[in-house]
Amino acid sequence: MTSILQLLPLCALALASAVSIVDIPANSPKRVLxxxxxxxxxxxxxxxxxxxxxxxxxxxxxxxxxxxxxxxxxxxxxxxxxxxxxxxxxxxxxxxxxxxxxxxxxxxxxxxxxxxxxxxxxxxxxxxxxxxxxxxxxxxxxxxxxxxxxxxxxxxxxxxxxxxxxxxxxxxxxxxxxxxxxxxxxxxxxxxxxxxxxxxxxxxxxxxxxxxxxxxxxxxxxxxxxxxxxxxxxxxxxxxxxxxxxxxxxxxxxxxxxxxxxxxxxxxxxxxxxxxxxxxxxxxxxxxxxxxxxxxxxxxxxxxxxxxxxxxxxxxxxxxxxxxxxxxxxxxxxxxxxxxxxxxxxxxxxxxxxxxxxxxxxxxxxxxxxxxxxxxxxxxxxxAGNSGKGLKISPLAAANASDLSGYAIYKGGRKSSLEKLVFVDLGVWNSTTGLHNPSTLSATDSESSSPGNRPQRTLQVNTPWAEGTPVEILRLQGPGTNAKSGVTVSGVGVDVHTGRIEGEKVAETGIVGQRGVVSCGISQAEAVLIQKA
CATH class of the missing domain: 3.20.20.80 (Glycosidases)
Structure with a gap:
């Protein structure tokens, strides 16, 4: 298995733009998730x-x-x-x-x-x-x-x-x-x-x-x-x-x-x-x-x-x-x-x-x-997988801005271990696609669009995970902030007429790099879940 950067072209593209370095505090306060x-x-x-x-x-x-x-x-x-x-x-x-x-x-x-x-x-x-x-x-x-x-x-x-x-x-x-x-x-x-x-x-x-x-x-x-x-x-x-x-x-x-x-x-x-x-x-x-x-x-x-x-x-x-x-x-x-x-x-x-x-x-x-x-x-x-001693959550101070938030998810009791990471990019990116949904007012379908290419950044997370640990990435994605349709979780969406799941999950996989570093790209207006596979 090769590294995440090699597997994910989005990450490689993002390296050309902003890089957000995120540390995981050793003893952060945690709440039940x-x-x-x-x-x-x-x-x-x-x-x-x-x-x-x-x-x-x-x-x-x-x-x-x-x-x-x-x-x-x-x-x-x-x-x-x-x-x-x-x-x-x-x-x-x-x-x-x-x-x-x-x-x-x-x-x-x-x-x-x-x-x-x-x-x-x-x-x-x-x-x-x-x-x-x-x-x-x-x-x-x-x-x-x-x-x-x-x-x-x-x-x-x-x-x-x-x-x-x-x-x-x-x-x-x-x-x-x-x-x-x-x-x-x-x-x-x-x-x-x-x-x-x-x-x-x-x-x-x-x-x-x-x-x-x-x-x-x-x-x-x-x-x-x-x-x-x-x-x-x-x-x-x-x-x-x-x-x-x-x-x-x-x-x-x-x-x-x-x-x-x-x-x-x-x-x-x-x-x-x-x-x-x-x-x-x-x-x-x-x-x-x-x-x-x-x-x-x-x-x-x-x-x-x-x-x-x-x-x-x-x-x-x-x-x-x-x-x-x-x-x-x-x-x-x-x-x-x-x-x-x-x-x-x-x-x-x-x-x-x-x-x-x-x-x-x-x-x-x-x-x-x-x-x-x-x-x-x-x-x-x-x-998912919240059984036994359950999961706990802690916000990440290094991913705390108007357009970015991050959370560490832990499993276990007093000696809890990091299991998942969640990042939400809240930057506004308006698209010209996915603007209509038949259950919503067409009069409010957006006419706004953002210029140029959709911005991306690289998240470089310093985790306690061992080098070579396999990871999976899921993404909450949509055409744009203003979209009313076309939203998926790594390719899986919901049939807007029936409420049933449709599409195939396309989860990205990779391994933790040297010194526990996990690098992953995230587009403007997107959320990612990084978890041990």
């Missing part, structure tokens, strides 16, 4: 449309095969607090006034049926109960909990109480006294009713709870809907601490927004394609992670995506969004936010899958898979 780090949050009113199509089922089935575990699914969102349990309803669910504009979602127990059959075997579900009305002894929430526990069984791992409860004053659902202390009292009251109920006590499997579910990030003022004290530091100080039943706390984050014209005007694909922006957004949660861990629980990004209020086509549905999501998830994992749930609506511009055709802004959009789903396919390979 879960095999189910990438999950999805589905708006309750969108669940029925998703179950009418095989697209998401097929795509997530492929993920489970590679990662070794299915992606976790949270059924929650704004409509969770507008969901009414109606045992006399003649159909499983009914949205009023319609599926596109929902004021009230009525459900009965049959609504929970089919979830386990649709999603891959072993999928863990989180379900959000309606916390909006506290004046009726939580009758509605109790009926929801009973139906979910009895129908979903051991697939229901966690219950949430309310969605984005730090927006309740602004929505008119609580008065000005609403804060961490009052919320903690109500949370304890409802969880106490659930825990003491016959349906919970008699359940073979008893789900635990995901607490907090806060929307407003600590340090982004224009993402705040109201003045309050809701964050993990404050809520744990207020006494919402019970590791016996609180598995996780959840926060939500949307780095951009389409919710009003001021923020919509600032939307930019270039802001997604910037690791320094990703780090600024994620690192604000470091004190929140610490507070959750001190309370004996974990912190997760329970709902997120590229831009709030359903995203923006031409930004949210591009290859650039796939590179952003890759870097975003790994950055989150590196600080201890070990699971990230990307929000889905069945007609949302940021959704990775659109289950059914629909008319939008004068266009007929097809059902399908969008380019940014390929980030999940790539990360499934990153976490």
């Amino acid at each position: 879960r095999p189910d780090l990438y999950g999805y949050s589905i708006e309750p009113s969108s669940l029925a449309p998703y179950l009418q199509s095989d697209i998401a089922s097929n795509a997530l089935g492929e993920i489970a095969k590679i990662a070794g575990v299915p992606a976790p699914i949270r059924v929650g969102g704004n409509i969770a607090d507008q969901t009414i349990y109606d045992k006399d309803l003649k159909v499983p669910s009914e949205a009023f006034p319609n599926d596109s504009t929902v004021d009230v979602l009525r459900i009965q127990k049959d609504w929970f049926k089919g979830w386990k059959e649709y999603f891959p075997t072993g999928t863990d579900f989180i379900y959000t109960l309606n916390l909006r009305n506290e004046t009726t002894a939580w009758v509605n929430a109790m009926l929801e909990a009973q139906a979910a526990i009895r129908t979903l069984g051991d697939s229901l791992t966690l219950l949430e109480l309310g969605n984005e409860i730090d927006h309740y004053i602004n929505k008119g659902w609580r008065n000005a006294s609403w804060g961490t202390h009052e919320y903690t009292q109500q949370w304890r009251r409802l969880t106490g009713q659930i825990l003491s109920s016959g349906f919970y006590k008699n359940a073979t499997h008893k789900p635990l709870f995901q607490a907090a579910v806060f929307a407003d990030p600590p340090l982004v003022p224009d993402q705040h809907d109201e003045i309050d004290d809701f964050d993990i530091v404050n809520v744990t100080r207020a006494g919402l601490v019970n590791p016996r039943i609180i598995e996780t706390y959840a926060v939500h984050l949307y780095p951009q927004s389409t919710c009003d014209e001021v923020r919509r005007a600032r939307l930019s694909l270039n802001l997604l394609s910037d690791h320094s922006v990703v780090w600024k957004n994620i690192s604000q949660f470091i004190p929140q992670v610490t507070a959750a861990e001190k309370a004996g629980s974990r912190l997760v990004l329970g709902e997120t995506n590229s831009a709030s209020c359903s995203g923006q086509s031409g930004i949210s549905d591009t290859f650039g969004a796939a590179l952003w999501a890759t870097d975003y998830v790994l950055t989150a994992a590196s600080i201890g936010l070990d699971q990230v749930y990307f929000h889905l609506g069945h007609q949302s511009e940021y959704s990775a899958f659109t289950p059914l055709p629909y008319e939008y802004e004068g266009e007929e959009l097809e059902a399908g898979v969008r380019a940014h789903f390929l980030s999940h396919l790539f990360l499934a390979h990153v976490v």
